[in-house]
Amino acid sequence: MIDALLGDGGIRKAAAAARPGHDPATTLARVAWSVLAEPGDGVAGALISQLGAVEALRFGLSDESFGLAEKTIQDGRRRWLPRAQPRAIGDALRGAAEVGARLMLPGDAEWPGALDDLGDHAPAVLWVRGDPAHLAAPSRVSIVGARAATAYGDAVAAELAGDLAATGNVVVSGGAYGIDGSAHRAALGAGGGTVAFLAGGVDRAYPAGHLQLFERIRSSGALVSELPCGAAPTKFRFLSRNRLIAALGAATVVVEAGWRSGSLNTAAHASSLGRPLGAVPGPVTSAASAGCHRLMREYDAQCVTNAAEVRELMGVDADHPGAEPRSDPDQTRLLDAMSSRTPHPPAELARSAGLSVERTRALLGTLSLEGRVEQIETGWRRAPL
Amino acid sequence: MIDALLGDGGIRKAAAAARPGHDPATTLARVAWSVLAEPGDGVAGALISQLGAVEALRFGLSDESFGLAEKTIQDGRRRWLPRAQPRAIGDALRGAAEVGARLMLPGDAEWPGALDDLGDHAPAVLWVRGDPAHLAAPSRVSIVGARAATAYGDAVAAELAGDLAATGNVVVSGGAYGIDGSAHRAALGAGGGTVAFLAGGVDRAYPAGHLQLFERIRSSGALVSELPCGAAPTKFRFLSRNRLIAALGAATVVVEAGWRSGSLNTAAHASSLGRPLGAVPGPVTSAASAGCHRLMREYDAQCVTNAAEVRELMGVDADHPGAEPRSDPDQTRLLDAMSSRTPHPPAELARSAGLSVERTRALLGTLSLEGRVEQIETGWRRAPL
Numbered sequence: 031m032i033d034a035l036l037g038d039g040g041i042r043k044a045a046a047a048a049r050p051g052h053d054p055a056t057t058l059a060r061v062a063w064s065v066l067a068e069p070g071d072g073v074a075g076a077l078i079s080q081l082g083a084v085e086a087l088r089f090g091l092s093d094e095s096f097g098l099a100e101k102t103i104q105d106g107r108r109r110w111l112p113r114a115q116p117r118a119i120g121d122a123l124r125g126a127a128e129v130g131a132r133l134m135l136p137g138d139a140e141w142p143g144a145l146d147d148l149g150d151h152a153p154a155v156l157w158v159r160g161d162p163a164h165l166a167a168p169s170r171v172s173i174v175g176a177r178a179a180t181a182y183g184d185a186v187a188a189e190l191a192g193d194l195a196a197t198g199n200v201v202v203s204g205g206a207y208g209i210d211g212s213a214h215r216a217a218l219g220a221g222g223g224t225v226a227f228l229a230g231g232v233d234r235a236y237p238a239g240h241l242q243l244f245e246r247i248r249s250s251g252a253l254v255s256e257l258p259c260g261a262a263p264t265k266f267r268f269l270s271r272n273r274l275i276a277a278l279g280a281a282t283v284v285v286e287a288g289w290r291s292g293s294l295n296t297a298a299h300a301s302s303l304g305r306p307l308g309a310v311p312g313p314v315t316s317a318a319s320a321g322c323h324r325l326m327r328e329y330d331a332q333c334v335t336n337a338a339e340v341r342e343l344m345g346v347d348a349d350h351p352g353a354e355p356r357s358d359p360d361q362t363r364l365l366d367a368m369s370s371r372t373p374h375p376p377a378e379l380a381r382s383a384g385l386s387v388e389r390t391r392a393l394l395g396t397l398s399l400e401g402r403v404e405q406i407e408t409g410w411r412r413a414p415l
Numbered sequence: 416m417i418d419a420l421l422g423d424g425g426i427r428k429a430a431a432a433a434r435p436g437h438d439p440a441t442t443l444a445r446v447a448w449s450v451l452a453e454p455g456d457g458v459a460g461a462l463i464s465q466l467g468a469v470e471a472l473r474f475g476l477s478d479e480s481f482g483l484a485e486k487t488i489q490d491g492r493r494r495w496l497p498r499a500q501p502r503a504i505g506d507a508l509r510g511a512a513e514v515g516a517r518l519m520l521p522g523d524a525e526w527p528g529a530l531d532d533l534g535d536h537a538p539a540v541l542w543v544r545g546d547p548a549h550l551a552a553p554s555r556v557s558i559v560g561a562r563a564a565t566a567y568g569d570a571v572a573a574e575l576a577g578d579l580a581a582t583g584n585v586v587v588s589g590g591a592y593g594i595d596g597s598a599h600r601a602a603l604g605a606g607g608g609t610v611a612f613l614a615g616g617v618d619r620a621y622p623a624g625h626l627q628l629f630e631r632i633r634s635s636g637a638l639v640s641e642l643p644c645g646a647a648p649t650k651f652r653f654l655s656r657n658r659l660i661a662a663l664g665a666a667t668v669v670v671e672a673g674w675r676s677g678s679l680n681t682a683a684h685a686s687s688l689g690r691p692l693g694a695v696p697g698p699v700t701s702a703a704s705a706g707c708h709r710l711m712r713e714y715d716a717q718c719v720t721n722a723a724e725v726r727e728l729m730g731v732d733a734d735h736p737g738a739e740p741r742s743d744p745d746q747t748r749l750l751d752a753m754s755s756r757t758p759h760p761p762a763e764l765a766r767s768a769g770l771s772v773e774r775t776r777a778l779l780g781t782l783s784l785e786g787r788v789e790q791i792e793t794g795w796r797r798a799p800l
């Protein structure tokens with residue numbers, strides 16, 4: 031099996047062409063894993079990290095004993111073997127070449143190290159259409175949310191993504207209708223970078239209504255998937271794909287989400303990876319914001335209302351306005367007691383404000399320096415604004 | 416001075432009438448303090464708690480030395496002396512008698528012990544129009560917010576207050592336009608109890624447009640102030656009044672608030688008293704919700720979206736829905752791979768789902784028991800919903 035895979039001249043050639051200057055056996059073995067195992071298969075991931083992709087494949091498709099984890103390995107083999115067909119590997123490489131999708135392996139120059147935080151659940155490979163440099167950009171933020179977004183959610187997603195992209199952050203999302211689409215579009219509109227992680231192959235426009243958007247992302251950003259060309263997006267793959275969105279962003283922000291929205295799954299991934307998590311509040315009367323409020327209540331998501339607060343969440347900068355200076359309560363009491371028309375003598379103001387005459391005189395001095403009160407003959411009144 | 420106050424026969428008689436069966440000297444001394452000192456005067460409070468109200472008054476109006484805190488006491492005396500006029504005390508008692516306001520002192524049967532948490536800043540007395548029992552009700556919640564509320568805020572305040580009042584919680588607020596008014600009205604509408612803390616005397620309807628509302632609160636709830644009848648509401652008194660609202664509620668909820676709203680002051684009091692603090696989210700595009708979002712970000716306020724969540728905040732009960740059961744990811748993968756029309760044999764489903772044939776067969780068994788898949792001859796398909 032393994033020999034048929036690694037020994038096939040045509041496939042080997044395609045693998046060499048897909049990553050010129052690299053060892054074709056490793057390329058081939060990782061592509062094989064991306065075909066054999068579903069995204070996030072931790073057993074496959076553990077084998078690869080312990081043995082290297084080539085040996086892991088050889089062992090994974092053999093019947094050698096492994097000792098303690100015997101059952102886990104046997105279960106894995108039963109998952110992988112039915113898919114171990116040289117033709118499927120060849121199809122993956124050929125499909126990618128046809129649409130100009132670039133193959134990336136962990137450790138490659140533009141491989142985003144952030145994905146390594148996924149450990150044994152990291153992807154075996156990435157297929158990229160567009161510029162892979164976006165994946166390794168110094169600052170990336172994930173903006174996700176409901177497909178069934180409201181006009182409010184779409185507007186807030188666009189506002190956040192546009193501002194963040196314009197200030198040098200690559201906007202990462204999932205290419206779906208609703209919030210994802212608004213975020214990608216605003217990033218492109220601001221002339222910034224954007225990455226769309228797809229749940230199927232990068233040759234498949236899903237949803238089909240986003241064909242044009244994906245074409246724009248391909249030409250100014252990057253369309254990315256861990257699944258080979260031709261792979262269909264399934265519910266499981268949407269959920270697994272969410273871990274990549276959560277891992278790539280320095281922070282994840284959920285703009286709108288229903289009570290059981292798939293975006294909560296992305297949020298949970300971000301949380302478990304230790305990435306800061308933000309949620310945009312909305313009307314409590316809007317079902318499309320219920321998931322965001324839930325994230326604040328149950329997942330300790332930070333409430334974020336603008337791009338500056340998202341940057342703060344990312345730890346980029348803290349340009350929020352400082353707390354207002356506390357005004358002196360005695361000053362407030364004195365001003366309360368003063369008229370803006372009739373002047374009153376300090377003793378009368380003191381009694382009315384409940385302050386000593388001495389304190390009143392001192393405060394009148396300060397306030398008069400600030401131009402907030404004025405003396406008229408023997409009395410004081412508030413200065414006109 | 417003190418002898419003129421405590422010795423005046425007319426005032427003594429009025430004090431005895433205001434609290435029948437209690438020591439008139441104490442009554443008189445506390446009423447005097449409520450006239451001499453502005454709300455929350457910590458020096459007056461410290462003297463009263465150390466010496467008792469009568470001795471504190473005698474000492475506070477004397478020129479006796481106090482040792483270490485000499486300057487503090489001297490400053491206090493300079494605040495109190497200008498107001499120490501027997502007539503003002505008489506006016507306070509007479510004004511209350513005229514509108515039927517009941518005088519309450521700490522320790523009285525219906526005095527709310529929660530206010531004692533304010534320490535030296537606790538009120539010297541309370542003047543109550545309506546039923547003082549509301550103050551000592553077993554469960555009280557404070558609902559406050561912006562005067563310049565939006566229709567959204569008014570609706571949410573009414574929804575929360577109505578539900579909480581109907582389930583036995585006294586709704587505490589400040590009687591202002593906007594959120595406060597909506598909360599009081601909804602509590603009354605639900606046939607529940609409500610307490611309005613006013614910033615001036617309970618004989619003064621402020622704002623005047625709430626005259627009718629205050630009349631309804633007086634007859635079915637309680638209008639309360641620490642200031643004597645005739646006292647004008649001032650900015651300082653509004654701010655001091657907020658500490659009473661924060662202290663009386665088991666929790667404080669801010670429904671809408673601008674970035675610098677006075678409600679944030681109430682929230683800060685609640686926080687510093689260790690009372691749970693909730694904030695209702697709203698659109699990030701609404702200036703009327705900016706303060707609520709600020710409370711979540713800077714004051715660690717809990718996001719609350721309905722009455723059940725407010726009850727949870729109060730620690731009353733936790734009737735929130737449990738987390739949804741996690742579905743088995745393998746099951747999701749198998750169902751993804753199945754058609755609802757064409758049946759497929761288990762081996763084919765296994766390959767397509769990336770599962771072992773054994774696992775696939777086992778899952779098909781479970782799913783078929785649940786009626787979610789069906790076997791047609793040698794193949795399986797999803798059952799119609």
